[in-house]
Amino acid sequence: MSKLQASEYQKVHKLHPPVPLLLPRKATKDVEIAGFTVPKGAQVFVNVWAIGRDESTWDNPHTFIPERFLRSNVDFKGQNFELIPFGAGRRICPGFPLAIRMLYLMLGSLINSFDWKLEDENMDMEEKFGITIMKAQPLRAVPVAI
Numbered sequence: 001m002s003k004l005q006a007s008e009y010q011k012v013h014k015l016h017p018p019v020p021l022l023l024p025r026k027a028t029k030d031v032e033i034a035g036f037t038v039p040k041g042a043q044v045f046v047n048v049w050a051i052g053r054d055e056s057t058w059d060n061p062h063t064f065i066p067e068r069f070l071r072s073n074v075d076f077k078g079q080n081f082e083l084i085p086f087g088a089g090r091r092i093c094p095g096f097p098l099a100i101r102m103l104y105l106m107l108g109s110l111i112n113s114f115d116w117k118l119e120d121e122n123m124d125m126e127e128k129f130g131i132t133i134m135k136a137q138p139l140r141a142v143p144v145a146i
């Protein structure tokens with residue numbers, strides 16, 4: 001999905017999907033994965049973007065369907081590797097207890113206080129790839145007094 005009509009977007013009243021990224025790690029011992037040997041000490045990147053778009057785990061992985069999580073037992077706190085927005089294990093994001101409280105508070109306040117519309121009629125969902133993934137074109141959302 002590269003372009004989404006503003007009208008379609010407003011109809012479904014959804015917010016931007018989570019930002020995917022690559023998590024750097026070092027192999028602590030020699031491991032064999034899919035016929036390849038990853039030697040001890042090698043730098044590896046956990047591709048959280050690909051994990052989040054794995055068709056064997058998620059239906060329509062490229063479509064933004066936040067309701068999918070309402071009927072799912074998959075948690076985001078690092079125990080279920082299908083979904084690790086805050087990482088997992090010893091280097092899990094130490095800010096996540098704060099982040100999950102602030103996100104609900106900030107988003108809830110913004111949605112409760114305003115209606116929102118897009119500055120541009122078309123929403124460009126093109127991505128710019130890096131260690132983190134950003135939108136290629138910044139999202140310009142305009143608050144409208146309720």
Ligand code: HEM
Pocket residue numbers: 023024084085086087088089090091092093094095096098099103
């Ligand atoms: C929605 C908000 C946030 C997301 C999605 C997020 C996500 C992440 C991710 C994926 C990592 C890497 C974890 C890993 O390597 O396994 C990380 C690390 C980290 N985060 Fe966050 N984070 C968020 C908010 C915060 C906040 C609010 C703070 C601090 C107040 C914070 C502080 C840190 C620190 C210090 C690390 C490095 C931990 C380490 O390398 O041991 N984060 N975060």
